Amino acid sequence: MNILVLLKQVPDTTEMKIDKEKGTLIREGVPTITNPDDLAGMEVALRLKDQYGAKVTAVTMGPPQAENMLRELYAMGADDAVLLTDRKFSGADTWATSNTLAAYIKQVDFDLIIAGRQAIDGDTAQVGPQTAEKLGLPQISYIDDVLEFSKEKIVVKKALENNYEVLECPLPCVITTLSTIAKPRYMRVMGISHAFEKDVTIKTFDDLNIDPAIIGLKGSPTKVKKTFTKEVHSNSDILNLDGKASARKVAEILMDMNFIGK
Amino acid sequence: MNFDLSPKQAMMQKLFREFAINEVEPIAADVDEEERFPEETVRKMGEIGMMGIPFDSRYGGGDGDNLSYILAVEELSKVCGTTGVIVSAHTSLACNPIYTYGTEEQRQKYLIPLAKGEKLGAFGLTEPNAGTDAAMQQTVAVDEGDFYRINGTKIFITNGGYADTYVVFAMTDKTKGNRGISTFIMDKDMEGFSIGKTEHKLGIKGSSTTELIFKDVMVPKENLLGPEGKGFMIAMSTLDGGRIGIAAQALGIAQGSLDQAVKYTKERKQFGRPISAFQNTQFTIADLQTKIDAARLLVYRAAYTKDMNRNYSSEAAMAKLFASEVAMEVTTKSIQLHGGYGYTRDYPVERMFRDAKITEIYEGTSEVQRMVIASKILR
Numbered sequence: 051m052n053i054l055v056l057l058k059q060v061p062d063t064t065e066m067k068i069d070k071e072k073g074t075l076i077r078e079g080v081p082t083i084t085n086p087d088d089l090a091g092m093e094v095a096l097r098l099k100d101q102y103g104a105k106v107t108a109v110t111m112g113p114p115q116a117e118n119m120l121r122e123l124y125a126m127g128a129d130d131a132v133l134l135t136d137r138k139f140s141g142a143d144t145w146a147t148s149n150t151l152a153a154y155i156k157q158v159d160f161d162l163i164i165a166g167r168q169a170i171d172g173d174t175a176q177v178g179p180q181t182a183e184k185l186g187l188p189q190i191s192y193i194d195d196v197l198e199f200s201k202e203k204i205v206v207k208k209a210l211e212n213n214y215e216v217l218e219c220p221l222p223c224v225i226t227t228l229s230t231i232a233k234p235r236y237m238r239v240m241g242i243s244h245a246f247e248k249d250v251t252i253k254t255f256d257d258l259n260i261d262p263a264i265i266g267l268k269g270s271p272t273k274v275k276k277t278f279t280k281e282v283h284s285n286s287d288i289l290n291l292d293g294k295a296s297a298r299k300v301a302e303i304l305m306d307m308n309f310i311g312k
Numbered sequence: 313m314n315f316d317l318s319p320k321q322a323m324m325q326k327l328f329r330e331f332a333i334n335e336v337e338p339i340a341a342d343v344d345e346e347e348r349f350p351e352e353t354v355r356k357m358g359e360i361g362m363m364g365i366p367f368d369s370r371y372g373g374g375d376g377d378n379l380s381y382i383l384a385v386e387e388l389s390k391v392c393g394t395t396g397v398i399v400s401a402h403t404s405l406a407c408n409p410i411y412t413y414g415t416e417e418q419r420q421k422y423l424i425p426l427a428k429g430e431k432l433g434a435f436g437l438t439e440p441n442a443g444t445d446a447a448m449q450q451t452v453a454v455d456e457g458d459f460y461r462i463n464g465t466k467i468f469i470t471n472g473g474y475a476d477t478y479v480v481f482a483m484t485d486k487t488k489g490n491r492g493i494s495t496f497i498m499d500k501d502m503e504g505f506s507i508g509k510t511e512h513k514l515g516i517k518g519s520s521t522t523e524l525i526f527k528d529v530m531v532p533k534e535n536l537l538g539p540e541g542k543g544f545m546i547a548m549s550t551l552d553g554g555r556i557g558i559a560a561q562a563l564g565i566a567q568g569s570l571d572q573a574v575k576y577t578k579e580r581k582q583f584g585r586p587i588s589a590f591q592n593t594q595f596t597i598a599d600l601q602t603k604i605d606a607a608r609l610l611v612y613r614a615a616y617t618k619d620m621n622r623n624y625s626s627e628a629a630m631a632k633l634f635a636s637e638v639a640m641e642v643t644t645k646s647i648q649l650h651g652g653y654g655y656t657r658d659y660p661v662e663r664m665f666r667d668a669k670i671t672e673i674y675e676g677t678s679e680v681q682r683m684v685i686a687s688k689i690l691r
Contacts, residue, residue, distance in 0.1 A: 122323060237327045239361030239374030246320050 051104040051201065053095045054158070055128070056151060056165040056178065057088035059112055059119045063170050068277055075171075075277055084119050086229040087166025093232040095164050096127045098199050104161075105129045111139055111150050120250050125241035126234070131248070136255040141267025144172070148180035149269065153260040154253055155185060162204065163224040167192060175226070182224035189224040190217050194231055315609075317379075324365075324380040328387035331360065332395075340392035343518035344663050349474050350518055353395055358429015363402060367411050371419050372427035378553075379615040382560040386611075389564025390571070393667030394518035396564055400557030401470040402426070405675075406433020409479050409550045410497065413538035422477050422497055434475035435554075436466040436498075436524050437547050444680055446481075447490045447544060451526065453482035459530040460484070460496065465508070465523060468674070472522030473507045476500050479550075480524070481543045493543030497535045504529040515666030552625040554675045556618065559611045559631035562639035562671035566604050569639075569664040573597065573646040576659070580651075593649060600642045607635040626688040633681035636671035643668040 061080045069076050084092075095106045107130040108123040110116050120131035132154070139150055155163065163185075165178030175191070182189035190208055197216065198205035206225060208215045219225075255262070263269055291299060304310045317325060335356055343350050357363055365381040367373025374380075381403060389396030410423045425431040442448040451464025462482050469478075478498045485492035498505060508523030538546050574597060577588040587593050614631040617624035643665040647654035654661045672678045 118319070118323075121319075122326075125323065125327075236331055236360045237323070239324065239327070239365050239376055239380075240369055241361075242320060242323045242327060243369075243375035245323070 051098075051102065051162070051199075052158075052160045053098060053104050053106050054155065054160045054163045055088070055092050055095045055106060055108050055123075056163065056181065057092065057108055057110050057119065057123070058085045058166070058169050058177075059083070059110065059116045060085045060169050060171040068279055070278075082115075082119070084122065085166050085169045085171075087168055087170075087227060089166070089234040090229045090231050091164040091166045091227040092123060092126065092128065093234040094193075094196060094227055095162075096235065097232060098162075098196065099127070099129075102199050107132060107158075107160075109151065109154065110134070111142070111147055113140070117250050121245040121248075122237060124245040124248050125237035127238070127241065130251070132251045132253060134253050134258070138255045138262060138266050141270065142265060143270035143272040144174050144176035144180060145271055146265050146267075146269040148177050148184055149264045150258065150260065151177070151181050152184035153258040155181070157258075161201070161221045162199075163187070163222070165224065165226045167226045167228050178224060178226035185224070187222055187224050188219050189226070190219055191226040193225045193227045196225075196231075317383075321377070321380055321383065324376060325383045325387065327360070328362070328384045331357070331362070332387045332391045336388055336395050337391035340394070341657070341660065341663065343392065343394055345517075345657070347512065347517040349520045350392075350395060350398075351474070354398060354429065354432060354474075357399065361429075362399065363429030363432075364407060364427025365403065367407060367423065367427045371411065372424040373411075374427075377615075378556070378618045379612060382556060382611060382615040385557050385560035386564040386567070389561040390568035392518075393561060393565050393664065394516045396561040397470060397516055397519050397558070397670075398432075400554065400561055401435060402433045402475075404554040404557040405435030405470075405550055406475070406477060406479050408553050409435075409495065409537060409546055412549075413495070413542075413546055414497075415534075417534065418497060418537065426477055431476040432471055432474055433477045433479070434469055434471040435550070436469050436478050436480040437551075438466060438468045440465065440467055444677060446547060447493070449481060449483045449493055451480070451482040452486070453484050453494060453496065453531070455484065456530075458533055460494075460533070460536070462496065462498075462526045462529045462531055464526050466526075467523050468511065469522055469524050470674075471520055472524060473510065473520050478524065479537065480526075481547055484540050484543075488541065490544040491541050493547070494540045495537040495543040495546045496531050497537050498526075498529065498531060502529050502531065514669060515663070516670055517666075549625075551675055552628050553618065555628040555632040555681070556611065556614045556624075558671055558675045559607075559614065559628070559635040562632070562635040562668065563604065563607050563611050565664050565668050565671070566600075566607065566635070566639040566642040569643045569646040569661050569668075570597070570600050570604060572659065572661050572664070573600075573649040576650050576653075587649075596645055596649060600645060603638045604642060607631070607638045610634050626685055629676070629681040629684035632671070632676065633678050633685070636668070636678060639668040639671050 059082045062083045065080050067076045098104050099106050106128050108128045109132045111134040168175035192209045193206045194209040195207040203220050205218045305312050361374040364373040365376040366378045369375045385396045385400050407426050426433045453460040453462045480496050480498050483492050484494040504527040506525045508525045511521040577593050578586050580587050610631040614627040617627045646661045
């Protein structure tokens with residue numbers, strides 16, 4: 051069984067700052083992390099490997115520095131790592147990104163693709179599903195648990211707003227995982243010792259047989275016009291009321307806002 | 313000259329830091345308060361390979377270098393001095409002599425489970441009358457054919473009671489002094505081997521410190537570690553390595569304590585401003601971080617020198633001497649920066665201050681380190 055895990059390196063959003071004049075994110079000096087939902091997806095893949103036996107390949111599109119993330123995934127237990135990197139890929143929105151990923155995936159054998167639900171920098175939750183569409187594969191998003199996995203099918207628990215669905219899907223397919231599905235394992239000391247001896251497969255534009263019009267900044271239908279921090283203004287009224295009166299007041303406010311019925 | 317960690321070492325540091333913050337820091341105060349040996353942490357560290365970092369994977373190790381091992385002790389000690397010394401005593405004092413002086417059979421039998429973290433190790437040298445004067449061993453091993461009959465008592469043994477495998481020193485020939493000492497690998501299950509008194513200490517309270525009692529323990533000949541009569545040399549060279557571990561523990565305690573003080577002084581307001589806005593606070597913090605950085609360079613240099621397979625006893629002694637004294641100074645001043653709150657158990661600097669003191673004492677006091685350093689210079 052071959053499992054491909056799609057991952058993204060993201061800026062640690064707890065440390066993000068915005069260039070107010072340019073309206074763009076300041077990426078210099080901001081530490082990067084592996085996107086948490088994607089890391090949970092890697093953990094799911096490694097557990098499937100432990101339980102059923104599988105080859106796990108980490109796939110990312112990104113700048114050359116993303117190689118370090120891939121080496122960390124080797125240290126966790128990934129068997130193979132692929133970096134799609136080219137200046138022509140940069141500036142891609144989700145549509146152009148999924149075009150690039152799909153172009154690579156079409157070239158390889160796989161049974162299951164796991165992507166994190168969404169990345170903490172863009173929060174779109176689009177790349178996994180779009181990749182499935184472009185490969186013509188069935189997809190199940192928001193996976194909270196994998197119940198069964200075999201050569202023919204996967205049975206998963208999908209989170210809905212207030213409940214769950216148990217879904218069965220033939221392979222190959224794409225699933226997207228929530229970060230709550232599995233706590234990622236630590237890297238292993240031995241894994242780190244040998245992570246730098248392994249090769250990271252690098253694929254550039256020339257390797258992918260893809261139309262240049264559908265990748266990178268030029269191939270991206272969406273453009274970020276401005277990035278800004280939402281200013282939070284609180285206009286709070288301060289009332290001095292006793293217990294009963296304050297309860298009545300709170301109830302009135304909630305009724306006015308239609309949170310509770312009148 | 314290059315002062316950067318290699319990408320591999322940096323990744324190790326990242327792993328150890330994440331592990332320390334997620335698994336060790338949350339229980340550090342309880343481990344101290346309850347004087348509880350953190351067995352669950354030892355098990356988790358074994359799983360990810362932290363109990364045998366610098367050893368060959370053929371022997372269950374992590375194929376890492378000594379600097380990586382030192383980074384582990386530093387990161388653990390930033391949040392919990394107890395956990396730092398458990399790893400240091402196990403790795404430097406138990407695994408390392410078996411790795412260095414053991415036969416292939418001894419490595420297979422004892423080192424593999426130790427390095428994998430399935431078993432815990434300890435080191436038995438100190439006796440009531442043989443502290444700094446380690447050659448005054450009164451534990452005796454009598455050659456009785458296929459066995460040595462061992463009688464005696466060891467004290468202040470780190471990991472005592474929780475360890476499965478002990479590297480123990482005993483006199484095989486009293487007439488020869490230093491050259492009459494030999495080294496043995498002992499199992500906790502050997503008949504006549506028992507754990508005596510457990511010490512109640514000022515700091516590193518979760519670390520188990522006990523007496524070992526040997527009453528007619530019959531140790532098989534194949535458990536003699538290194539040649540007969542070479543025990544003193546093995547003890548001293550093992551302690552050279554151990555000192556880098558303790559230096560890293562001191563370094564970690566110092567940095568952990570200053571990190572707490574930095575956080576506190578940014579939050580604590582007096583006279584309408586955070587106390588970090590006062591120049592006294594700023595200058596104190598600047599001085600302390602400078603000293604910690606100097607200690608770090610000495611500690612990393614000692615580990616690097618060992619990795620280069622060069623003699624590192626003087627480097628290790630300097631690292632331990634300086635880092636332990638810096639740890640005392642930094643923890644003392646970190647409490648001062650916290651004011652009255654720092655003296656309470658509501659803030660970790662109180663624990664770190666108590667944990668720091670032992671680093672000036674065990675595995676050779678500061679005075680012994682000065683002797684080692686001076687003897688190299690003046691020889």
